[in-house]
Amino acid sequence: MxxxxxxxxxxxxxxxxxxxxxxxxxxxxxxxxxxxxxxxxxxxxxxxxxxxxxxxxxxxxxxxxxxxxxxxxxxxxxxxxxxNSLLGSTIEEQALVNVWIDVEAQTFFPPMKDAAIEWTYKLVPDAALVKSSLEKLGKILDIYEDQLTKHKYIAGDFFSLADIFNATLVYFYMRFSNPEQQGEFTNRPHVHAWLQSIYARPAWQKIIAIPETTDWSFLKKT
Amino acid sequence: MxxxxxxxxxxxxxxxxxxxxxxxxxxxxxxxxxxxxxxxxxxxxxxxxxxxxxxxxxxxxxxxxxxxxxxxxxxxxxxxxxxNSLLGSTIEEQALVNVWIDVEAQTFFPPMKDAAIEWTYKLVPDAALVKSSLEKLGKILDIYEDQLTKHKYIAGDFFSLADIFNATLVYFYMRFSNPEQQGEFTNRPHVHAWLQSIYARPAWQKIIAIPETTDWSFLKKT
Missing domain, CATH: 3.40.30.10 (Glutaredoxin)
Structure with a gap:
């Protein structure tokens, strides 16, 4: 079924x-x-x-x-x-996938969400919250950049669920953020190349080919 | 090693x-x-x-x-x-353990943290934030109560990592919260019995027997 x-x-x-x-x-x-x-x-x-x-x-x-x-x-x-398993192929690989899923959920997502929500949904964004969120995000992305300098994907040299969760959130964030916020991702060469490699995958290309049925007009910036 | x-x-x-x-x-x-x-x-x-x-x-x-x-x-x-595996013994059990680990991390922890930090660390707690956090927590605990009415443990009728993560956080929270906040847990009979059954486990008893070496005096309420 x-x-x-x-x-x-x-x-x-x-x-x-x-x-x-x-x-x-x-x-x-x-x-x-x-x-x-x-x-x-x-x-x-x-x-x-x-x-x-x-x-x-x-x-x-x-x-x-x-x-x-x-x-x-x-x-x-x-x-x-x-x-290949998206969960990792050994106990060690699986553990590293779990680490970077947890980093995404616990550390990466909160400041992205704060910055994007303020900028996208609020008529008067809380400038101090946006600034502190971008500072947090920058420090996290420095660690991502370092990790991606050593490895092709975020959990190691294999594509996994950790890449899927991280990159899907970033795509959403990039769509609803301003150039300064986007620069945090595009200015870091290994982070940028990593994201591009994921968005080039046939699976992601199928996702963005699905017709957009959502009315985004309730967002002030679109 | x-x-x-x-x-x-x-x-x-x-x-x-x-x-x-x-x-x-x-x-x-x-x-x-x-x-x-x-x-x-x-x-x-x-x-x-x-x-x-x-x-x-x-x-x-x-x-x-x-x-x-x-x-x-x-x-x-x-x-x-x-x-018994703490991860669940079948693909379905493992999936349910993962659900309740993610609920703990994404839904349960944030309002507990907000309420406890305001009450414990702040000289003048943000009363509105404490109130909204407790309201969120109450709604979540109603769902926990319902789940624990149907099952002995949070992910089903087996003890798992989901119980460990949830109950460990609650223990910490109970120690550093006020009677009103604690009542959210003690007033729900199945939630209360579930927590007591976990804290009665030999493994948890070993943890609380470890001598306290931390100086908590920096917390205003202790």
Missing amino acids: TMKLYGVMRSPFVQSVVFTCYETDTEFELIPTENVVVRTPEFKAKLNPFGTMPALEDGDFTLFESRAISRYIASKADAQRAG | TMKLYGVMRSPFVQSVVFTCYETDTEFELIPTENVVVRTPEFKAKLNPFGTMPALEDGDFTLFESRAISRYIASKADAQRAG
């Missing part, structure tokens, strides 16, 4: 799951699910008690949290096919 | 790794590592470029991020022994 993925493609968290499906040749059906739907009692009872997207339905088995969904899809794919 | 774990026991993130070691009978040596040490260039170059604890050294292999370290220790233990 084909997995059902609930969410809308404008969400970077939905995109990271779709990216994982395409990389692993996992069939899925996307069920468009706007915010009003995920907040219903039916959605919460069946798919995700927290009422957020994405959520996954695989037969009788349901799941939420994008990183957990992607890990599940990668695990199932590993059990069914030969080839 | 015995693993070396760098950090101090007052950190709930160090505690969650030690908890994992005790649950899996993994030998380790704790190297006390105060903030001043983790910020040195030597520590950053060798163990964690972000300069936080805990960090792990296992022969030539090093690792940081507490959840990634615990997953690694559990994976190595799985490869070496029979018995």
Whole structure:
């Protein structure tokens, strides 16, 4: 039975799951699910008690949290096919993938979110918050640059879920940030080359080819 | 060779790794590592470029991020022994463990941290932030209560890393919060019973038996 993925493609968290499906040749059906739907009692009872997207339905088995969904899809794919694992191929590789997934979730995402939300959604951005967020982001990206000087991908010399989660968030951020914010990424040569190599992957090209059905006009800067 | 774990026991993130070691009978040596040490260039170059604890050294292999370290220790233990896995025993169980680890990291921790930091560290707590954090926490704990009404542990009817990470954070929070904040946990019978069952485990009893070497006097409320 084909997995059902609930969410809308404008969400970077939905995109990271779709990216994982395409990389692993996992069939899925996307069920468009706007915010009003995920907040219903039916959605919460069946798919995700927290009422957020994405959520996954695989037969009788349901799941939420994008990183957990992607890990599940990668695990199932590993059990069914030969080839590279997006989870890492040894206990050590798996551990390094987990490190850089946690860095993305705990350290990288918060200042990106603060900077992007202030700039994109607020009529009068909190200049001090944007400044402190960009300073934090710069320090983190210096560490990414150093890591990517030593390795082709963020967890090592192999493509993994850690690249998928990090790069999908950056793509979203780049779209809704100003040139100064974008410069944090484009001015670092290894970070820039790493991102370009991920966005050139056939799986990502398929994602950005999906017709845009979201009305972004509620954002002041678009 | 015995693993070396760098950090101090007052950190709930160090505690969650030690908890994992005790649950899996993994030998380790704790190297006390105060903030001043983790910020040195030597520590950053060798163990964690972000300069936080805990960090792990296992022969030539090093690792940081507490959840990634615990997953690694559990994976190595799985490869070496029979018995229950802290990671889940099937692909589905593993996926559910991952869900509730991500819920802890992404949803549960932020409002707990906001409420506890305001109350514990600030001379004049931001009353509005404490109030909104407690409201968020209450809604999340209603979902935990519902989950724990259906299952013995947070990810299902088996003890896992998701219980370790969640309960370790709560213990820290309970110690540094006021009665109103603590009531969010003690007033929900299934949440309360779940936490008590975890704190009764021999592994947790070993952790709280470690002599307290931290001077907490910098906290205004102690």
